Amino acid sequence: MTTEVQSEEGVEGSASQPERMVIIAASGDLDKAWPVLILATTGAAYGLDVTVFFTFWGLTILKRPDAGISGEDWRQKMLSIFAKGSSDHLKLSTLNFAGMGPWMMKGLASDKNVASVQELLELAKDMGVTLMPCQMTMDLMGLSLDDMIDGLSEPAGAGSAIGLMKEASINLFI
Amino acid sequence: MPDIQADEVLDCSGLLCPMPVVKTSAAIKKIEVGQILEMIATDPGAPPDMEAWARQTGHELIDQTAENGTFRFWFRRTK
Numbered sequence: 001m002t003t004e005v006q007s008e009e010g011v012e013g014s015a016s017q018p019e020r021m022v023i024i025a026a027s028g029d030l031d032k033a034w035p036v037l038i039l040a041t042t043g044a045a046y047g048l049d050v051t052v053f054f055t056f057w058g059l060t061i062l063k064r065p066d067a068g069i070s071g072e073d074w075r076q077k078m079l080s081i082f083a084k085g086s087s088d089h090l091k092l093s094t095l096n097f098a099g100m101g102p103w104m105m106k107g108l109a110s111d112k113n114v115a116s117v118q119e120l121l122e123l124a125k126d127m128g129v130t131l132m133p134c135q136m137t138m139d140l141m142g143l144s145l146d147d148m149i150d151g152l153s154e155p156a157g158a159g160s161a162i163g164l165m166k167e168a169s170i171n172l173f174i
Numbered sequence: 175m176p177d178i179q180a181d182e183v184l185d186c187s188g189l190l191c192p193m194p195v196v197k198t199s200a201a202i203k204k205i206e207v208g209q210i211l212e213m214i215a216t217d218p219g220a221p222p223d224m225e226a227w228a229r230q231t232g233h234e235l236i237d238q239t240a241e242n243g244t245f246r247f248w249f250r251r252t253k
Contacts, residue, residue: 038191038192042195046199123196
């Protein structure tokens with residue numbers, strides 16, 4: 001991770017275009033989705049032009065809660081049942097305990113007034129963060145934009161991601 | 175407490191990372207260049223985070239205080 005300071009003036013208004021930050025969100029785990037969105041919103045607060053590229057299980061963060069069974073192929077249908085997704089149904093990478101872990105973690109977050117993944121997702125959209133789903137993994141999993149939440153950019157591929165990352169000051173893979 | 179007349183006050187008491195930074199960045203856009211925003215936080219992570227935010231965005235951190243777990247910051251919008 002690089003965080004070069006271009007000038008004393010800082011990232012906002014130091015150049016004609018704001019500096020860029022790209023996060024590749026490749027995991028649907030609650031404990032990965034959370035830092036992805038915390039860093040994305042904080043990057044936007046720093047005046048950075050932030051894009052989050054959601055790929056593989058990262059796509060589950062963007063699924064609508066009522067997406068239901070998606071895909072044509074029986075394997076895609078099974079995937080959509082097992083990886084139900086939506087930002088409210090993410091699992092912990094460790095200590096999941098059939099949902100007990102996330103339930104406890106979300107309860108703690110609520111008690112401590114930590115913004116939830118859903119709140120951060122909405123905040124990110126309000127702050128102009130580009131939420132870009134990966135076209136290839138959407139095809140692989142049989143997902144269409146109808147299965148996803150509103151406010152996403154057009155799906156794109158690795159070429160678009162690399163194009164953005166090449167110009168970015170901060171690139172993260174989470 | 176420093177004698178600074180704030181044009182706008184933002185209370186982030188009880189909020190944790192990243193909300194003080196996020197809300198401050200939104201609030202500073204709502205005041206005019208040269209005006210002062212006072213921000214109140216209770217997150218112990220706020221002092222280093224707000225100092226870094228001010229340094230990077232270029233908004234001036236005029237002063238800050240820490241009393242009984244309450245942190246106050248005064249920022250001047252510079253652009």
